Amino acid sequence: MKLANWTSATAIxxxxxxxxxxxxxxxxxxxxxxxxxxxxxxxxxxGALLLDPAGNLYGVTMKGxxxxxxxxxxxxxAGNESVxxxxxxxSGGRPNAGLVRDAAGNFYGTTTFSYTxxxxxxxxNVFKMDPAGNVTVLHTFGGSSSDGANPVGPVVLDSAGxxxxxxxTGGGTRCQRDGAGGKLxxxxxxxxxxxxxxxxxxxxxAFGITDGAYPSAxxxxxxAGxxxxxxxxxxxxxxxxxxLGCGTVFKVDTTGQFSVLYSLQGGELGPDGAYPLGTVTLDxxxxxxxTTSSGGAPQPACPSVPQGGSCGTIFQLTxxxxxxxLYSFKGLLGIPGGPGAGMVRDAAGNLYGFAGGAIFKLDxxxxxxxxxxxxxxxxxxxxxxxxxxxxxxxxGLSPNGATGFGNVFKLTTPPDFAIGALALAPATVAAGSxxxxxxxxxxxxxxxxxxxxxxxxxxxxxxxxQCSISTGTPARVxxxxxxxSARGTSSSGGSRAYALWLPLLGxxxxxxxxxxxxxxxxxxxxCVLCLGIASQVACGGGGSSGGHPVTPAGxxxxxxxxxxxxxxxxxxxxxxxxLTVQ
Numbered sequence: 001m002k003l004a005n006w007t008s009a010t011a012i013x014x015x016x017x018x019x020x021x022x023x024x025x026x027x028x029x030x031x032x033x034x035x036x037x038x039x040x041x042x043x044x045x046x047g048a049l050l051l052d053p054a055g056n057l058y059g060v061t062m063k064g065x066x067x068x069x070x071x072x073x074x075x076x077x078a079g080n081e082s083v084x085x086x087x088x089x090x091s092g093g094r095p096n097a098g099l100v101r102d103a104a105g106n107f108y109g110t111t112t113f114s115y116t117x118x119x120x121x122x123x124x125n126v127f128k129m130d131p132a133g134n135v136t137v138l139h140t141f142g143g144s145s146s147d148g149a150n151p152v153g154p155v156v157l158d159s160a161g162x163x164x165x166x167x168x169t170g171g172g173t174r175c176q177r178d179g180a181g182g183k184l185x186x187x188x189x190x191x192x193x194x195x196x197x198x199x200x201x202x203x204x205x206a207f208g209i210t211d212g213a214y215p216s217a218x219x220x221x222x223x224a225g226x227x228x229x230x231x232x233x234x235x236x237x238x239x240x241x242x243x244l245g246c247g248t249v250f251k252v253d254t255t256g257q258f259s260v261l262y263s264l265q266g267g268e269l270g271p272d273g274a275y276p277l278g279t280v281t282l283d284x285x286x287x288x289x290x291t292t293s294s295g296g297a298p299q300p301a302c303p304s305v306p307q308g309g310s311c312g313t314i315f316q317l318t319x320x321x322x323x324x325x326l327y328s329f330k331g332l333l334g335i336p337g338g339p340g341a342g343m344v345r346d347a348a349g350n351l352y353g354f355a356g357g358a359i360f361k362l363d364x365x366x367x368x369x370x371x372x373x374x375x376x377x378x379x380x381x382x383x384x385x386x387x388x389x390x391x392x393x394x395x396g397l398s399p400n401g402a403t404g405f406g407n408v409f410k411l412t413t414p415p416d417f418a419i420g421a422l423a424l425a426p427a428t429v430a431a432g433s434x435x436x437x438x439x440x441x442x443x444x445x446x447x448x449x450x451x452x453x454x455x456x457x458x459x460x461x462x463x464x465x466q467c468s469i470s471t472g473t474p475a476r477v478x479x480x481x482x483x484x485s486a487r488g489t490s491s492s493g494g495s496r497a498y499a500l501w502l503p504l505l506g507x508x509x510x511x512x513x514x515x516x517x518x519x520x521x522x523x524x525x526x527c528v529l530c531l532g533i534a535s536q537v538a539c540g541g542g543g544s545s546g547g548h549p550v551t552p553a554g555x556x557x558x559x560x561x562x563x564x565x566x567x568x569x570x571x572x573x574x575x576x577x578x579l580t581v582q
Contacts, residue, residue: 038403070086100154146191228251274295310329423438439476
């Protein structure tokens with residue numbers, strides 16, 4: 001990393017600009033099929049892929065294998081695929097979600113079907129698979145009973161070995177009746193469950209429409225142990241198509257207390273979206289990001305959205321509960337249907353997802369771009385989870401592919417950068433003091449462009465703070481303010497002049513007793529001294545109450561912006577922080 005000593009400033013807001021050169025090879029975005037399934041090794045892959053520490057990929061297929069009820073597969077770093085386990089019998093089948101892995105190399109997942117269940121849909125299992133491929137069923141759900149049925153999302157594993165997840169139905173609360181097979185059954189609204197390290201299952205929450213219904217995604221856990229997720233329906237009962245509400249975002253804290261963080265306003269054409277299907281994404285600051293499969297700004301009809309609703313949204317929810325729509329999907333821009341999966345986030349704050357066969361990127365400024373589009377049914381309607389490695393490569397699954405059984409693919413992401421959060425020290429200063437922060441540049445996907453940085457302050461009153469960026473490793477942002485210290489120096493200078501002036505006044509008096517020539521010289525010297533004192537007072541030396549301007553008290557926004565205009569095109573990224581002047 002090299003910083004050039006070049007600065008410029010403006011009269012409105014002092015902006016320091018410097019150039020940062022990041023050296024490295026250029027990267028070309030590529031799409032590669034890593035494996036085509038053939039049936040015996042799996043068919044219709046679904047859910048997110050899992051990367052182990054060695055770079056091997058693990059995933060599940062809903063069909064294929066020994067009994068055509070799905071497989072767990074492995075794809076090593078050389079591209080060799082192998083079947084680790086074929087579902088069937090007591091282990092259930094039709095896995096619909098990806099796997100999680102513990103430190104010992106054991107894998108955990110769910111199936112949507114279990115053969116021992118007598119309910120219409122089958123009830124599903126939670127299973128454990130050891131590194132050798134031996135599967136143990138940890139829990140079989142009981143249909144319409146209180147522990148739920150049909151887990152369709154992945155489980156999350158905490159540091160104590162507890163598993164958490166959601167079931168799409170069950171829980172005892174009546175959501176609807178289903179007449180499949182001529183049998184009327186009560187279909188519950190779904191549950192949140194926990195399986196402890198000893199294999200004991202318990203229900204954390206049973207949904208009841210007003211707080212959500214039919215959770216179809218996995219959960220995420222923050223560093224404090226709180227769980228977050230979405231319910232496909234429920235909440236405000238304002239979506240006409242479902243009659244059950246447009247969906248909710250919820251939280252379960254470390255004591256097991258459930259709370260609704262946000263109810264989507266909907267309806268199918270509503271402003272913030274409806275029917276979230278994917279797992280939420282959590283950033284380090286605690287902000288949640290999620291997609292909806294319908295709703296948002298009015299758009300041309302989306303083929304996969306019921307009743308011609310809008311195409312879905314990406315929205316964020318801050319820890320304070322403030323919701324904002326980041327993007328409304330557009331049916332005529334390569335994404336014909338709303339997203340049915342969650343997103344992954346890179347170190348620079350970009351979000352990546354899969355919707356309507358299109359792999360998209362939403363950058364940190366809210367700009368969406370389509371990176372790649374799959375073609376041919378049903379791949380052109382695929383909306384599934386992606387995985388992201390440390391080098392910025394995306395991995396995903398398509399259900400059809402060249403063979404008709406699906407494939408595993410890899411897509412490189414465009415080079416990008418971000419400016420890390422500024423931590424001014426101190427964040428509050430007295431007028432006349434300064435604050436500094438290290439400038440952290442985050443690069444992803446082999447970014448190697450030259451960057452120009454500008455630093456500005458807002459508002460900019462007279463004597464407002466001034467911002468500059470200095471070279472070094474790391475570079476530093478410095479914000480300076482004007483204070484009253486110069487007045488104290490002038491005042492002490494005036495006191496010293498006054499001390500010299502007093503004895504000379506005595507000479508004036510003494511001179512009055514001498515000759516006329518002596519009296520004239522003494523009077524002239526006194527006049528010179530008087531003029532000097534008058535000048536000192538006029539320049540602010542007459543005391544600390546003079547009019548030297550200082551930086552006004554208040555909160556100031558410090559913005560650092562980086563601009564790249566070389567190989568990656570024109571990229572502009574910025575970060576902001578606040579300095580308080582007392």
